[in-house]
Amino acid sequence: MSEPTQRSDSFEPRIVAFFCNWCTYTAADLAGTARMTYAPNARVVRVMCSGRLDPQFILAALRNGADGVLIGGCHPGDCHYQEGNYKALRRFILLKRMLASFGIEEERVRLEWIAASEGEKVQRVINEMTDTIRRLGPLRLEPLPAEAAEGHGQKVAVHGGAV
Amino acid sequence: MSAVNASPNGTPKVGVYVCHCGINIAGVIDVTKVVEFAKTLPNVTVAQEYKFMCSDPGQELIQKDLKDGKIDRVVVASCSPLMHEPTFRRAMAACGGNPFLFQMANIREHVSWVNKEKGSATEKAKALVAAAVRRVVFHKPLQKTQVPVNSDVLIVGGGISGIHAALTMADAGRKVYLVEREPTIGGHMAKFDKTFPTLDCSACILTPKMSQVRAHPNITLWTYSEVAEIEGYVGNFKARVRRKPKYVDEGLCVGCLECIEACIFKKGKFKDEFNVGLSLRKPIYVPFPQATPLVAVIDPETCAFFRTGKCKQTCAEVCERKAIDFNQKEEIKEINVGAIILATGFKTFDASRIARYGYGKYPTVYTSLEVERLVNAAGPTGGEVLLPNGQKPKAVGIVHCVGSRDEKTNRYCSRVCCMYSLKLAHLIHERTGAEVYNFYIDMRTPGKGYEEFYDRLMKENVHFIRGRVAEVSDWAMTPEEEGKLVIRAEDTLVGAVRRIPVDMVVLSVGLEPQPDADEVRRRFNISCSTEGWFLERHPKLAPVSTFTDGIFLAGACQGPKDIPDCVAQAGAAAAEALAMIDRGHVELEPNTAFVTEEFCSGCKTCVPLCPYSAISFDTSKNKAVVNGALCKGCGTCVAACPSGALQQNLFTDEEIFNEIEGVVKYV
Amino acid sequence: MEKWQGWDKIQYEAGLDPHFGTKIASIPGGDKLLACIQCGTCSGVCPLSPYMDYTPRQIVAMIRAGFKAEVLSSYTTWLCASCYSCTVECPKEIKITDVMYAVKRMAIQEGVYPKRFPTPVLASEFFHSVEKTGRSTESWLLVRMYLKTNPFKMLKQAMLGFNLWRRGRMGVGVESIKRKDELHRLFTAMENETRAERRAGQEVRP
Amino acid sequence: MTYVYFPGCSLTSTGRGYHESLQEVCRALEVPIQELEDWNCCGATSYMAVDESKAFALSARNLALAERLGNGSTQMMVPCAACYLGLNKAQHYLQEFPAIRGKVDKALAAAGLAYSGRVQIRHPLDIFIKDIGRDKIAARVAKPLAGLKVACYYGCQLVRPYAEFDDQHNPTTMETIMTVLGAEVIDWPLKTRCCGGSLTGTIEDVGLRLSYIILTEAQKRGADLVATACPLCQFNLECYQGKMNGRFGLNGKVPVAYFTQLMGLAFGLSNKSLGLNRLFVPLPERRAVAAGGGAHVRG
Numbered sequence A: 001m002s003e004p005t006q007r008s009d010s011f012e013p014r015i016v017a018f019f020c021n022w023c024t025y026t027a028a029d030l031a032g033t034a035r036m037t038y039a040p041n042a043r044v045v046r047v048m049c050s051g052r053l054d055p056q057f058i059l060a061a062l063r064n065g066a067d068g069v070l071i072g073g074c075h076p077g078d079c080h081y082q083e084g085n086y087k088a089l090r091r092f093i094l095l096k097r098m099l100a101s102f103g104i105e106e107e108r109v110r111l112e113w114i115a116a117s118e119g120e121k122v123q124r125v126i127n128e129m130t131d132t133i134r135r136l137g138p139l140r141l142e143p144l145p146a147e148a149a150e151g152h153g154q155k156v157a158v159h160g161g162a163v
Numbered sequence B: 001m002s003a004v005n006a007s008p009n010g011t012p013k014v015g016v017y018v019c020h021c022g023i024n025i026a027g028v029i030d031v032t033k034v035v036e037f038a039k040t041l042p043n044v045t046v047a048q049e050y051k052f053m054c055s056d057p058g059q060e061l062i063q064k065d066l067k068d069g070k071i072d073r074v075v076v077a078s079c080s081p082l083m084h085e086p087t088f089r090r091a092m093a094a095c096g097g098n099p100f101l102f103q104m105a106n107i108r109e110h111v112s113w114v115n116k117e118k119g120s121a122t123e124k125a126k127a128l129v130a131a132a133v134r135r136v137v138f139h140k141p142l143q144k145t146q147v148p149v150n151s152d153v154l155i156v157g158g159g160i161s162g163i164h165a166a167l168t169m170a171d172a173g174r175k176v177y178l179v180e181r182e183p184t185i186g187g188h189m190a191k192f193d194k195t196f197p198t199l200d201c202s203a204c205i206l207t208p209k210m211s212q213v214r215a216h217p218n219i220t221l222w223t224y225s226e227v228a229e230i231e232g233y234v235g236n237f238k239a240r241v242r243r244k245p246k247y248v249d250e251g252l253c254v255g256c257l258e259c260i261e262a263c264i265f266k267k268g269k270f271k272d273e274f275n276v277g278l279s280l281r282k283p284i285y286v287p288f289p290q291a292t293p294l295v296a297v298i299d300p301e302t303c304a305f306f307r308t309g310k311c312k313q314t315c316a317e318v319c320e321r322k323a324i325d326f327n328q329k330e331e332i333k334e335i336n337v338g339a340i341i342l343a344t345g346f347k348t349f350d351a352s353r354i355a356r357y358g359y360g361k362y363p364t365v366y367t368s369l370e371v372e373r374l375v376n377a378a379g380p381t382g383g384e385v386l387l388p389n390g391q392k393p394k395a396v397g398i399v400h401c402v403g404s405r406d407e408k409t410n411r412y413c414s415r416v417c418c419m420y421s422l423k424l425a426h427l428i429h430e431r432t433g434a435e436v437y438n439f440y441i442d443m444r445t446p447g448k449g450y451e452e453f454y455d456r457l458m459k460e461n462v463h464f465i466r467g468r469v470a471e472v473s474d475w476a477m478t479p480e481e482e483g484k485l486v487i488r489a490e491d492t493l494v495g496a497v498r499r500i501p502v503d504m505v506v507l508s509v510g511l512e513p514q515p516d517a518d519e520v521r522r523r524f525n526i527s528c529s530t531e532g533w534f535l536e537r538h539p540k541l542a543p544v545s546t547f548t549d550g551i552f553l554a555g556a557c558q559g560p561k562d563i564p565d566c567v568a569q570a571g572a573a574a575a576e577a578l579a580m581i582d583r584g585h586v587e588l589e590p591n592t593a594f595v596t597e598e599f600c601s602g603c604k605t606c607v608p609l610c611p612y613s614a615i616s617f618d619t620s621k622n623k624a625v626v627n628g629a630l631c632k633g634c635g636t637c638v639a640a641c642p643s644g645a646l647q648q649n650l651f652t653d654e655e656i657f658n659e660i661e662g663v664v665k666y667v
Numbered sequence C: 001m002e003k004w005q006g007w008d009k010i011q012y013e014a015g016l017d018p019h020f021g022t023k024i025a026s027i028p029g030g031d032k033l034l035a036c037i038q039c040g041t042c043s044g045v046c047p048l049s050p051y052m053d054y055t056p057r058q059i060v061a062m063i064r065a066g067f068k069a070e071v072l073s074s075y076t077t078w079l080c081a082s083c084y085s086c087t088v089e090c091p092k093e094i095k096i097t098d099v100m101y102a103v104k105r106m107a108i109q110e111g112v113y114p115k116r117f118p119t120p121v122l123a124s125e126f127f128h129s130v131e132k133t134g135r136s137t138e139s140w141l142l143v144r145m146y147l148k149t150n151p152f153k154m155l156k157q158a159m160l161g162f163n164l165w166r167r168g169r170m171g172v173g174v175e176s177i178k179r180k181d182e183l184h185r186l187f188t189a190m191e192n193e194t195r196a197e198r199r200a201g202q203e204v205r206p
Numbered sequence D: 001m002t003y004v005y006f007p008g009c010s011l012t013s014t015g016r017g018y019h020e021s022l023q024e025v026c027r028a029l030e031v032p033i034q035e036l037e038d039w040n041c042c043g044a045t046s047y048m049a050v051d052e053s054k055a056f057a058l059s060a061r062n063l064a065l066a067e068r069l070g071n072g073s074t075q076m077m078v079p080c081a082a083c084y085l086g087l088n089k090a091q092h093y094l095q096e097f098p099a100i101r102g103k104v105d106k107a108l109a110a111a112g113l114a115y116s117g118r119v120q121i122r123h124p125l126d127i128f129i130k131d132i133g134r135d136k137i138a139a140r141v142a143k144p145l146a147g148l149k150v151a152c153y154y155g156c157q158l159v160r161p162y163a164e165f166d167d168q169h170n171p172t173t174m175e176t177i178m179t180v181l182g183a184e185v186i187d188w189p190l191k192t193r194c195c196g197g198s199l200t201g202t203i204e205d206v207g208l209r210l211s212y213i214i215l216t217e218a219q220k221r222g223a224d225l226v227a228t229a230c231p232l233c234q235f236n237l238e239c240y241q242g243k244m245n246g247r248f249g250l251n252g253k254v255p256v257a258y259f260t261q262l263m264g265l266a267f268g269l270s271n272k273s274l275g276l277n278r279l280f281v282p283l284p285e286r287r288a289v290a291a292g293g294g295a296h297v298r299g
Helices: A024-033 A055-063 A084-101 A119-136 B031-039 B056-067 B081-094 B108-112 B118-136 B160-171 B202-215 B258-262 B304-308 B314-318 B368-374 B417-432 B450-459 B517-523 B563-582 B636-640 B653-664 C020-024 C030-035 C041-045 C056-065 C068-072 C085-089 C096-110 C118-133 C138-149 C151-166 C180-199 D016-028 D044-048 D052-069 D081-096 D098-110 D124-132 D134-140 D173-180 D204-220 D231-239 D241-248 D259-266
Strands: A015-020 A042-047 A068-073 A109-113 B014-019 B044-050 B073-078 B102-106 B145-148 B153-156 B176-179 B219-222 B225-233 B236-243 B331-337 B339-342 B346-348 B365-367 B395-402 B435-440 B463-466 B469-473 B485-491 B496-502 B504-509 B511-513 B551-553 B585-588 B593-595 B615-618 B623-626 B646-648 D003-005 D033-035 D074-077 D119-122 D149-153 D225-228 D256-258
Touching: A015 A024, A015 A055, A015 A119, A015 B653, A024 A042, A024 A068, A024 A119, A024 B081, A024 B108, A042 A119, A042 B118, A042 B653, A055 A068, A055 A084, A055 B653, A068 A084, A068 A119, A084 A109, A084 B636, A109 A119, B014 B031, B014 B056, B014 B118, B031 B044, B031 B118, B044 B056, B056 B073, B056 B081, B073 B081, B073 B118, B081 B102, B102 B108, B102 B118, B108 B118, B118 B653, B153 B160, B153 B331, B160 B176, B160 B202, B160 B219, B160 B339, B160 B563, B176 B225, B176 B236, B202 B219, B225 B331, B225 B517, B236 B339, B258 B314, B339 B563, B365 B368, B368 B417, B368 B504, B395 B417, B395 B469, B395 B485, B395 B496, B417 B435, B417 B450, B417 B504, B435 B485, B463 B485, B469 C041, B485 B504, B485 C041, B551 B563, B593 B623, B636 B646, C020 C030, C020 C056, C020 C096, C030 C056, C030 C096, C041 C056, C041 C085, C056 C068, C056 C096, C068 C096, C085 C096, C096 C118, C096 D052, C118 C138, C118 C180, C118 D044, C138 C151, C151 D231, C180 D052, C180 D098, D016 D231, D016 D256, D016 D259, D044 D052, D044 D081, D052 D074, D052 D081, D052 D098, D052 D119, D074 D124, D081 D098, D081 D119, D081 D231, D119 D124, D124 D134, D124 D173, D124 D259, D134 D173, D149 D173, D149 D204, D173 D259, D204 D225, D204 D231, D204 D241, D225 D231, D225 D259, D231 D241, D231 D256, D256 D259
Parallel strands: A015 A042, A015 A068, A068 A109, B014 B044, B014 B073, B073 B102, B153 B176, B153 B339, B176 B219, B339 B551, B365 B504, B395 B435, B395 B504, B435 B463, D003 D033, D003 D074, D074 D119, D149 D225, D225 D256
Antiparallel strands: B145 B585, B225 B236, B236 B331, B346 B511, B469 B485, B485 B496, B593 B646, B615 B623
16 A cells, blocks of 8 residues: 655655646647656646636635645636636635635645746746745645535635636 | 436446556556545445556457446546547447446546645545546436538638638538638648749649639639638538628729729729839729739728719729629628638737838838839739848848747747748848848758758858847948948858848748637637637647637638648648538537426526527426537536526536535545 | 876776766856857857867866866866856857856866966955955955965056056055955854755755 | 935045035035935955945945834935945835845834835935936036047946946936936947956956956047946046056056046036046146036937
């Protein structure tokens, strides 16, 4: 069986990275092709567009043990689906407000525009974020409202209407 | 955990296959540990490793387990899904499996290639495998939808790349729209005198192809036109092309050029774009004698009629065919095409950005493109290399790498400058007998017959000084330098700084993306590299494809290229487009959104969110309806649906939630 | 005539210092040194390169290759007037002027600069005078430099000194700041910092 | 706003004329300046060659003293090109490299000082053009320098590598000022070429050669005099002309003045107050121009 990373004495943050298929995921592939070494702490979940990101996903990641969440989308104006990234941005702003009210440090959730050619940015952002969260320490959560709710299908009210 | 019975055949049986990729993965990740770990995961019935999963024997492993009924869904932990997802899906489909009961864990690009430390890399790989296994359990068998393909093609840019692609497609019987921004096709190649290394005449090999374009029944040529808007998707694009008024009716004009003769301006007065400002033209002009189409153009910026309203309109008077039409208006053409080839080319580096080289300050400092016109028999000096004072230079310095290999301008090597500098050195030496000095950093001549050409130039007594030019200036240290331009550079092979007085300096300017490349790439929804060149889908294996299906690249818009490479790439782009069109249909990824009616509350949140108007509202049922043919699968509506009624195939909430749980709590 | 010495120009690996390049490259922003493409722009723009024993480009190549002894004893760095042309023009953005400084510092630390060559002497004298008084006094600085290098030359310069003095452009007094103790504390703390770095086993930059 | 004035060591000796004329010109233009109390050597060129950390510490003390004076945004006027570079370099390195910053912060603290990076280091050329403006300078011109052909010489360290107020390759600030003063400027390619710096004092042959090249080119292009903005450039170009005559055959004498001295002249200030009596080569006689008339402004 595997040994999990020692989380008590040498804290290694776990970061869930939601990357859009067209820009940021491709950039992460490019970072790989170019052998740009970076912190192993981020694990990528691919979505077609950052617009697919339901705030529930971020909450689920944090609830399940992630110490931080990174969202990567195309630069403004570059969205493969016209403006999914703007939608992601609006949801992100609302979500941050909500996280703040739970006392979650705002550095734990980060949104970055990373174009397909910006492998270096993937490297830099993941390294920065790992350092930041290592400094902040593990995320200790009070029960989130969603925890009270049943299952995954339920949604919490962070959609902010037609965003 | 719920919904395990989502599997069509009862309990899901997941096969996990971990690839070594030679040492690419196995060199960093302890593959055996990952396999052992996978065996412990719920629903995993088979877990094994193999050297190259993408090879035939690798694929056969999967196929055998599928056929033996050991597994019904597959996780391959190997490279990026953007690389080999189609390979494995095909393998599954080939033996009767559903290709969408498949998930890839990217443990190469995202793990072994970006990690040096074995322990943490292995852990990360396990997490990704766990996530993929959790997720694939929820995958549903899906079918790709087939959409018919429009067999017409749009080619943007009428340089040598666009011309070659257009002729190839047209010869294959496809209908081609060739759109060019300038009044004529031909691009940069039309401005050159000779081509390296064979020194054959550029016009002699290009103009026949230009005429063929003009005459080809399958090609619609729109010059002086730009693509304004693109809608749609692979196989079914809709383009709006803006045709600027030439104020001369293309159908009537026969290219007799009488109108130009008759213009009230007796002589040229305005900078001639085609001769890069080295000569003057009239407000009514043709770019050059072999312009295609050979139709006069009136430039409203300089035409007296458009500027003042007062002109005798002698051009119109003299035209027997009444082709001149001052009332011509901009036209918008709407066309439907199945594929698009971008061949928008490059621009040359603005030499005045490097102040030390004196371009714009000393009149005898030229760019290489200007010298191309000077040595051209059809150019402003009739092919004679003459200085502004009308004399031939006795000594000429050619400065390589201007705007290339320089962190402050462009980091990349422009690839063509060494060779065209050699060509210009030869032509200048041949036409003037001048001493020619080439200042280079490294001589780059990889190509058929290129090194031989370099060899020839050295034997022609052209001087080669290995050293980047420090400055071009007009201060003299010796009597011989008086009245000359002095090039100062270290002769690095000798280890001494040299000052070389010359009469003429040629700056071998590098190639840059077109100034509006960023705007254009947005219009066509493709990406650019950091330097601004259009980004190919894969640098080695898909060099003419883009990340947007149905849009292909040809020529220097993708990166600096010489003519042979442009033509080769244009041919490749045409072939790729043909292959796509001739299939007759495209298969669309079934990652579209769908509504589970019983959950839909009819809140209409989703309706305005869709950028493609794929969601409508059924008022009788009070439910949202997704048109699968219009949906592109971004999932924005799904994220916004408050009741969970909207879901996206391959990216359902439960698939994503399970993937998240997998990556964070895999143990 | 003496026995012909010959030039043994062959360079044996054993005679090189493989760490010299990385040591020099450890100065702030110095890693770019390793990306030099040997284009010679630095030498070409350098107004002093005609008088150097190695051109700046050659010095960079020698640094990378580990020619420590040759580089430290070369006149090149001591001819550098710090005009920053090379730094500004380098296409790889190598801070060549700073590289020259690093070489100078290492040469002084290791005492291997060209002997009786006036530039390093001037630098050291300048350093000591400022360390003591907080300011430099140009007249005394030059006097001490000539005494250490070529006392005869000072006599030749006497006329210039006289002319400057006559026009009030050179004093005989020594310039100094008031709060020398403040400066002293600053320097002592700086030395302690450097010592602490060394104790911590960190590679101390040249 | 009062500018904190940092004269630097040279302006107290060989560059005294610069010190005097700059103060006079500031007074005339109503630019308030206050000399930095107990300033020390900037660290300069030679210091960097011995101990880089201490060079930065030296600059940092000056910056800390200056910052203490202003409330948040001290503008420091630094006329000497070497000081301008030295202080700017320290400023940049403190910003760019945290390791240096940490070391310097600790050393400053030991001396009871602190620096947070808020001093702006500015050359008088920059201040005169950007803050004061050509109109105000023009309004002060009483005796235009009409008929005088000036070669503006910036030297190296003023524009390289840090100056942002002007073009690194072809600076024009001084030309603008000279034109406002009514003088004619020549176009020449050597205005930022090195004068030899301290090499004139150490390796004289080489140093003088560099100065000679600059003077000869200015002469060839018809300049009546060279205007400088750096004490070492002025010293090198002017005080060694005798030797250049002997060694390289420099043709005659070329006056070399600080641009501030020329401003003072045009403003009608006295020769003595501008330190013109300290020049080795006297300025050319001015062609008679009606005094008191408004400034002759061109271009």
